[in-house]
Amino acid sequence: MTLACAATLAARGFDIDLEVGEGERVAVLGQNGSGKSTLLGVLAGTLRPDAGRASLDGRVLFDLGPGRRLWLPPHRRGIALLAQDPLLFPHLTVLDNVAFAPRVGGAPRADARARAERWLEEVEVLPLAGRRPHELSGGEAQRVALARALAAEPALLLLDEPMAAVDVAVAPMLRRVLRRVLAGRTTMIVTHDLLDALLLSDRLVVMEEGRVAESGPTEETLRHPRAGFTARLAGLNLIRGTRDGGGVVGRDGVRIDGTTGDAPALRDGDPAAAAFAPAEVSIYLSPPTGSPRNHLPVTITEVEPHGELVRVRGDDHHGHSIAADVTPVSVAELDLYPGRDVTFVVKAATVTIYPA
Amino acid sequence: MTLACAATLAARGFDIDLEVGEGERVAVLGQNGSGKSTLLGVLAGTLRPDAGRASLDGRVLFDLGPGRRLWLPPHRRGIALLAQDPLLFPHLTVLDNVAFAPRVGGAPRADARARAERWLEEVEVLPLAGRRPHELSGGEAQRVALARALAAEPALLLLDEPMAAVDVAVAPMLRRVLRRVLAGRTTMIVTHDLLDALLLSDRLVVMEEGRVAESGPTEETLRHPRAGFTARLAGLNLIRGTRDGGGVVGRDGVRIDGTTGDAPALRDGDPAAAAFAPAEVSIYLSPPTGSPRNHLPVTITEVEPHGELVRVRGDDHHGHSIAADVTPVSVAELDLYPGRDVTFVVKAATVTIYPA
Amino acid sequence: SGPAATRAAGGTTVTVFAAASLKATFTRLGRAFEASHPGTAVVFNFAGSQALAEQITQGAPADAFASANEASMATVAGAGLAAGRARPFATNTLTIAVPPDNPAAVATFADLARPGLKLVVCAPAVPCGAATLTLEEATGVTLAPVSEEQAVTDVLAKVRAGEADAGLVYATDVIAAGDSVRGIAFPESSRAVNRNVIVALSGGPQSGLGQEFVDLVRSAEGQQVLADAGFGTAT
Amino acid sequence: MPAAAGAAFVVVPLLALGLRVDWSRFGELLGSPSSLAALTLSLQTSAVATLACLVLGVPMALVLARRRFPGRQVVRSLALLPLVLPPVVGGIALLYTFGRRGLLGQTLDVLGVPVAFTSVAVVLAQTFVALPFLVVSLEGTLRSVGQRYEAVAATLGAPPSTVLCRVTLPLVLPGLLSGAVLSFARALGEFGATITFAGSLQGVTRTLPLEIYLRQVDDPDAAMALSLVLVAVAIGITVATARLGERAHR
Amino acid sequence: MPAAAGAAFVVVPLLALGLRVDWSRFGELLGSPSSLAALTLSLQTSAVATLACLVLGVPMALVLARRRFPGRQVVRSLALLPLVLPPVVGGIALLYTFGRRGLLGQTLDVLGVPVAFTSVAVVLAQTFVALPFLVVSLEGTLRSVGQRYEAVAATLGAPPSTVLCRVTLPLVLPGLLSGAVLSFARALGEFGATITFAGSLQGVTRTLPLEIYLRQVDDPDAAMALSLVLVAVAIGITVATARLGERAHR
Ligand SMILES: Nc1ncnc2c1ncn2[C@@H]1O[C@H](COP(=O)(O)OP(=O)(O)OP(=O)(O)O)[C@@H](O)[C@H]1O
Ligand SMILES: Nc1ncnc2c1ncn2[C@@H]1O[C@H](COP(=O)(O)OP(=O)(O)OP(=O)(O)O)[C@@H](O)[C@H]1O
């Protein structure tokens, strides 16, 4: 694998063991204070663990313990960290902030600036290039900081809540940018947003009280969350396949229509996946005729309470288990029980299709 | 009214004119750099406009212009500001940070601490009371800062993105706290989240390039957004009435079932409203029998493209205009046109019910 | 047990402003004065003569002033603050100071003009420098010092450190410096004699006692103390 | 490397000094009444002068760092002047001001407050030369700490005086302490202005540096030994204050 | 109010000084060859000394502010010592170090680098007394600026030397400038150590303060006038630097 890290930091109750594969993009989820920023700090080298060992692409980042005191300084790690606080250099203009890493990397001044301009353009703040950081709004600063981290083109990119301060209108654009630039690049992104996790990561790491509570392929983990924290958020329905017209066709022939929303443009035949929340699924005893595009005949396998609602699981005979959250009244009225054949109906407008 | 403010600040292209009523809670929305933080700074007195006049509860906050130079210093305004950056006092413990305002207000030490503990309890970080700010995670710091602002019990409370750094699991709790403490208190809250706006505000102010692009009652504005920015986010369906069992009964008898989700508990008869996105609405030519609880017979009044989808508006004969976003294929298949009678179907699981 | 303590006890105090070079001798004379005037304390202010003169003209409460040169005394007299005429009470002549091992083997005044010899003298503006200049003119020996110091102490410090091969200072200074430097007397020194003068001050709070102190300095007892320290007798 | 060179540049001369001192006579020298009187006086006057520097200097630093007014640069450089002024000239300037015939001296004299040639004069001279140290180092710290926390405190209802006591001063405590130490050190080492303005009266105005100066004439060894006492006192105080400062801040 | 009192405490004595100067003789005094030589020498040596302070002091401040090592407090207070040491004693210490018979002087002499009685000695004396000013004020600024930006720069691939040049130093520029100004001012006003260590020869080692001191003996008016020249030079330089500093930062 590319990145392996085991580290403990007693003062923060932090103790993790983690492996990330070549070009894998990892989303880190977890409650406030669960150790997400600590993990990133340890990897970037801004925080020194009590003991542990990490390596990236075969290079040892640190190896600390009884008798071992190896510590690669941050600048030799090839790891860029976009922290929660943008921390733009106050003495440099926005442009020079972004040009910092290219300059340090040895690019001539004009070259570095040109590259910085490209990155500023990407995050749509090029008009602010001449400003000083104290003249930026919170969200603008965060976007410049993102451009600065991206301009470093690191072997491993660490992003700590890159979208937190960004407005709703800008978020889709940034997500698109990140998706493009992170493709095939080993990345670790801390986020509180499931959609980000889904769109921007291959693997999910869920932290709880300084430990990795759950880790696995993003879709899989969001579909069948085990850790309490993930379960509270996720349980998504996901169908993988290839893009076809307005939807996704699964390898087994099942077809789900949806909208691409924020995700980058897809062409027919591109690998794609469709995601929809259980709450979006309606249950009919017989297929109704109406606007919803997706009718999935299933056999109910499970009926369980889920908060205010009831989660009904159905098997679509292609090997997909799909969840629907409905009100208890519906369950009673329709007389839903395991074994009954019903139709799950999902509006295309509520299905997100994204590149897989 | 309670708060009136007109101000210009040329350096930031800022020029607004605003009035807020007694006890009104205002949500401020807008793109990055649209002037939201500037507005809050001007009101709090940390930023001095070039010209303008503002008053709160009859007291003049500032009156600047040719020949007028009145400027009430921040500490005499009774306005607390929770900025985007938590800025906890680094030399004080978490507890003393929160006790700061009560102490300054003249409360004895023990008293102030007791009050601080209550507020820390409210935002669920009481166990961190003895820590120094540099020992907190990003989200923890933000919550402490919120407690500190609340402890000031100001005449006007300004909150700049109080939930941005807070994790998904904590957000509902904070929303509940805010809803309770903001009730009847003149407040201005900057947010990027529609749900926050809906739950925490009576009025919406949408800013664009330093100006108020749109302002009005929150629901109304979210339902019929005029400003481009709001329109891109909102267009929500909203039905007001009173709480009844699992739903809301409109004054005109219409009934919508839904879930209360994050919102505080409601009892039957409490004023309430139901909100659901147009994308959640399915269209059937005749009422189907299935799990969805809400069937609304409507006459189509409008069919218009809306991004990838088509927005279909229907009139429910009670005077409500309800929007549904469906795929173009559905419009063609079902042959939808203005004047046609159809049934709008909405799953209760996708309807948010909140106190009105 | 110092003068300050005595003053605090409510006795009379006589304040004497004296050149720093007189510290050792005047301190002894002060004790003698206190012995003969029970209930009276002598307080000294030792500093450079010119600084003292400046302080006195600015209204310092002094009863007597002993200057290491006549020029500074002229400042005080010119301001009309002297009670009577200033009287010489001791003289100083220059001597050659060399490090104890005398590395440059200096023996005579003429040796000081040897090229390559590191000589330090006082600047012409200060009394010992003025005397040096007088000697040069009188003997026709032209000195090329590497430094013209502001005070005798500065010259001594450099000789003591071995930094300079020789310096021109007062004989009293060489005696006070003990073993750390060696003095080489030379006959030409009598061509430039510096006079120390003393006067009681009219503006002082104890002007009368000041005069008595002046008298003590000029008495046989006082002259003996000064002679012990290497001062010449004033005539 | 250059850091070590810098440290060596300061330490080696002190070492050279230490090597020349006749340590066997050290106790006797220190114990002499005149040395003790000078040391006591030095510590007392320097402490009072440091206090005076705090009282006068903290407001000056606050005004220079926080207020914008025309001629601020000139005022700031005026505040720095005692640094450049040769201390002797500074002493003369003080004499012209607070001396019996000085600008203010006459008034003070009439009020029955004679200043020159008293311990008060020593304190004045020391304050005069030490004040810029406090002002400069505190102003720098105030600037780099910035005003954001002060703004937050104000929006929480704290009036300026409360902001000052509860936020600004605690935040700049390290700068304040190091400024105070610098001032104290400068006051402790002060010589030229004191001898000119306050004179050199044992027990009243003869501080340790003056005692050292006088001893140098008749007993250079004693002068060196006393210098080392001064050095030791200074080290002790700076180390103690630094400890205090570290403890105050995390 | 106390700020004004503080300012007055510094300004009034200067005013008193100004009032006593015979302005009609001012031009003549300034124009005299000895005055001009002293002024030129002072400016040159102070400039070189300031440079030396930067070269030695910046690394010292960095080490003190950024590294944690045992005995750091002691090293820091050693670095402060030239502040407390009466300058004359400092001069003697230098003499014992760089003098002909000093610890290092013998080596230097053998190498053919005579130090004593040359302008180099003046620079050494000035550097010795001015160094702590730079170290103290820069260390304070480094501490309050913190290390967060340095950490960011490192994660962007900048090696320590680059971080230093492109991030740390630009960030502390105000502190660096004010430290340099303090050092320059102190070097310009330096008297005791210079006279003791370097001697006083016109054009070679007699700086303006030495000239002032000498003049005071035979021509006090001239001394006062020259003091004011020193004051004017110092004001000019501090104001200019402050302007520069303000422009550099926003
Ligand atoms: N210097 C410190 N900085 C940050 N956290 C610290 C520090 N010292 C102790 N902690 C504690 O370490 C734990 C992990 O903090 P960390 O910043 O990694 O959390 P996080 O998962 O990033 O949380 P958030 O979502 O709030 O940013 C928290 O409980 C925090 O209180
Ligand atoms: N000192 C400054 N601080 C903040 N913004 C500034 C400043 N100077 C100029 N500006 C500009 O003023 C405009 C308004 O900024 P403001 O901080 O009010 O935006 P905002 O709506 O709060 O944005 P965000 O959602 O990113 O926080 C922006 O275009 C910003 O670039």
Ligand SMILES: [Mg+2]
């Ligand atoms: Mg974090």
Ligand SMILES: [Mg+2]
């Ligand atoms: Mg903002």
